[in-house]
Amino acid sequence: MKTTSLWRPIVIILFLLFMIIPLIATFMFSISIRWDRTLWPEGFTLDWWKAVTSRPLFLFTLKNSFTISIATMICLLLLVTPTTYWMRLKVPKAKPIVELITSFSFGVPGVILALSLIRFYAKLPWLPVINHPAILVAACMVLSLPFMYRPLINALDAIDFKVLTEAAQSLGAGGLTILTRVIVPNIMPGIINGCLLVFSTVFSEFTLTNLLLGTRMKTFPIYLVEYTRQDGRQASALAVISFLVAWITSLLIIWVTSKGGKETTHIVGR
Amino acid sequence: MNNHKATGIRRTNPTNGWTVWLGIVPFILFGLAFEFLPLLTIIRSSVTDGGAFTLEFFKQALDPIFLRAFRNSINLSATTAILGVVFGTLVAYAIITTKNKFLKNVMIALSDVTTNFGGAPLAFAFIVILGSTGIITLLLAEIGIKLYPDFRIYSISGLGIAYLYFQVPLMILLIIPSLLGLRKEWREAAMNLGATSTQYWLRVALPILFPSLLSSFLLLFANSFGAYATAWTLTGSDVDLITIRIAALIRGEVQLKPQLADALAIYSLIIMTSCVIGYLWLSSRSRRVRA
Numbered sequence: 001m002k003t004t005s006l007w008r009p010i011v012i013i014l015f016l017l018f019m020i021i022p023l024i025a026t027f028m029f030s031i032s033i034r035w036d037r038t039l040w041p042e043g044f045t046l047d048w049w050k051a052v053t054s055r056p057l058f059l060f061t062l063k064n065s066f067t068i069s070i071a072t073m074i075c076l077l078l079l080v081t082p083t084t085y086w087m088r089l090k091v092p093k094a095k096p097i098v099e100l101i102t103s104f105s106f107g108v109p110g111v112i113l114a115l116s117l118i119r120f121y122a123k124l125p126w127l128p129v130i131n132h133p134a135i136l137v138a139a140c141m142v143l144s145l146p147f148m149y150r151p152l153i154n155a156l157d158a159i160d161f162k163v164l165t166e167a168a169q170s171l172g173a174g175g176l177t178i179l180t181r182v183i184v185p186n187i188m189p190g191i192i193n194g195c196l197l198v199f200s201t202v203f204s205e206f207t208l209t210n211l212l213l214g215t216r217m218k219t220f221p222i223y224l225v226e227y228t229r230q231d232g233r234q235a236s237a238l239a240v241i242s243f244l245v246a247w248i249t250s251l252l253i254i255w256v257t258s259k260g261g262k263e264t265t266h267i268v269g270r
Numbered sequence: 271m272n273n274h275k276a277t278g279i280r281r282t283n284p285t286n287g288w289t290v291w292l293g294i295v296p297f298i299l300f301g302l303a304f305e306f307l308p309l310l311t312i313i314r315s316s317v318t319d320g321g322a323f324t325l326e327f328f329k330q331a332l333d334p335i336f337l338r339a340f341r342n343s344i345n346l347s348a349t350t351a352i353l354g355v356v357f358g359t360l361v362a363y364a365i366i367t368t369k370n371k372f373l374k375n376v377m378i379a380l381s382d383v384t385t386n387f388g389g390a391p392l393a394f395a396f397i398v399i400l401g402s403t404g405i406i407t408l409l410l411a412e413i414g415i416k417l418y419p420d421f422r423i424y425s426i427s428g429l430g431i432a433y434l435y436f437q438v439p440l441m442i443l444l445i446i447p448s449l450l451g452l453r454k455e456w457r458e459a460a461m462n463l464g465a466t467s468t469q470y471w472l473r474v475a476l477p478i479l480f481p482s483l484l485s486s487f488l489l490l491f492a493n494s495f496g497a498y499a500t501a502w503t504l505t506g507s508d509v510d511l512i513t514i515r516i517a518a519l520i521r522g523e524v525q526l527k528p529q530l531a532d533a534l535a536i537y538s539l540i541i542m543t544s545c546v547i548g549y550l551w552l553s554s555r556s557r558r559v560r561a
Contacts, residue, residue: 110496
């Protein structure tokens with residue numbers, strides 16, 4: 001009996017150490033005066049944090065990342081919510097097509113998505129989207145489509161949208177009113193969940209931004225990568241901020257999902 | 271099984287005919303404009319040179335220097351996928367059999383969060399702990415284990431360790447439903463028939479889990495094969511992976527015919543999509559078995 005009960009704590013502790021040490025170490029590194037010669041930091045300081053947050057580029061890149069994330073989120077909401085509802089209500093046959101489009105980014109990695117977008121839009125000179133933030137938003141939409149679609153359709157399946165629609169219709173409501181005043185409030189947990197997932201995916205996006213826009217639009221992850229090559233301690237402060245954003249959105253997602261039923265959605269693929 | 275019934279019996283608004291499809295046209299247009307037409311462009315361009323059909327670029331893409339990148343990518347993906355499957359299953363089993371409910375929830379939440387980590391911050395965190403003056407490196411040196419110069423975090427094996435940071439949690443999330451599907455009675459029945467714990471695992475549990483393990487392996491493989499940001503931050507162009515090669519061609523760091531990048535992309539795509547299709551097929555099968 002003893003041998004069977006001993007392996008479990010060992011496995012769990014090793015796993016927790018592996019997952020937590022990189023995070024704690026990065027944080028400690030960012031507040032250490034020096035930590036590359038001794039086992040314990042040679043004193044603590046907030047200088048690196050002050051230096052890194054006082055640069056204009058810091059707020060600028062944060063703002064850029066927020067803008068791209070929010071723009072992607074809004075565009076996806078406007079595109080996916082009506083489509084999913086309409087498909088569920090009127091064209092169930094379209095499901096395979098819709099799901100093929102939503103799952104595209106599972107099979108096509110970011111590098112190849114960027115390559116194909118550049119090749120295609122280079123052939124359409126009358127549509128100058130290459131090197132424009134619009135193409136990045138479109139690419140981020142492709143990347144995070146499944147994260148908006150999944151929670152939305154789960155939330156939609158959890159309510160009796162047909163009865164709701166018919167009831168609203170019999171009261172004389174039009175299509176748009178039904179969607180915005182009846183359906184959307186009822187699937188709010190799914191919408192919030194989807195928005196948060198999209199936000200955290202796009203906020204940490206590096207590949208598409210780097211390949212589609214190069215240095216034309218500096219987002220937070222791009223800024224971080226540039227810094228890792230210049231100043232380790234200031235870069236570690238930026239890394240801690242990225243971890244914090246990821247943790248906060250993820251914990252919000254867990255909180256929202258635990259309130260609105262038991263369905264879980266997790267991100268697959270990078 | 272339920273799906274068949276639902277779609278077979280209920281027919282919604284048969285009066286509308288084909289016009290109802292108009293409602294999803296914007297979505298289909300989006301898919302065409304940003305997914306399928308661009309993809310078609312690189313497929314077509316990879317087999318054309320000066321207007322004529324050619325397989326020349328697919329031949330060139332198998333040049334030894336690119337083959338090495340493919341081999342590195344496949345090795346890295348296979349290794350991190352296998353280690354991810356083994357460690358992930360082990361931790362998942364520890365999680366579901368633990369009696370402490372709080373610990374259980376914390377571990378699942380931790381996996382949920384960390385499987386989404388990647389890219390620059392993750393790469394940087396591993397430089398902090400396993401770089402040449404990293405904390406773990408110093409700690410190990412203190413007890414007499416010299417990591418450097420034989421090991422480097424900026425190498426392919428270092429990259430593998432960083433990848434495990436998101437591969438293991440992903441495996442945990444993928445395999446927990448299947449582990450929960452193992453019934454207690456099966457274990458009891460095996461024990462009653464005189465099986466040891468090892469025999470139960472080898473002869474009963476693992477064969478039942480096999481389709482889920484295989485499908486998870488494929489997804490982990492694809493997850494690592496397509497990764498780019500972590501590798502780029504950690505190693506720059508030092509590690510020769512296929513995604514790094516394609517990205518270098520996109521940025522124009524290497525001057526070669528654009529069709530070559532397209533052909534490399536198509537080869538990678540074939541590997542990726544076969545993994546994802548295999549995953550979908552196997553996981554839909556194992557779901558049916560469980561239901």
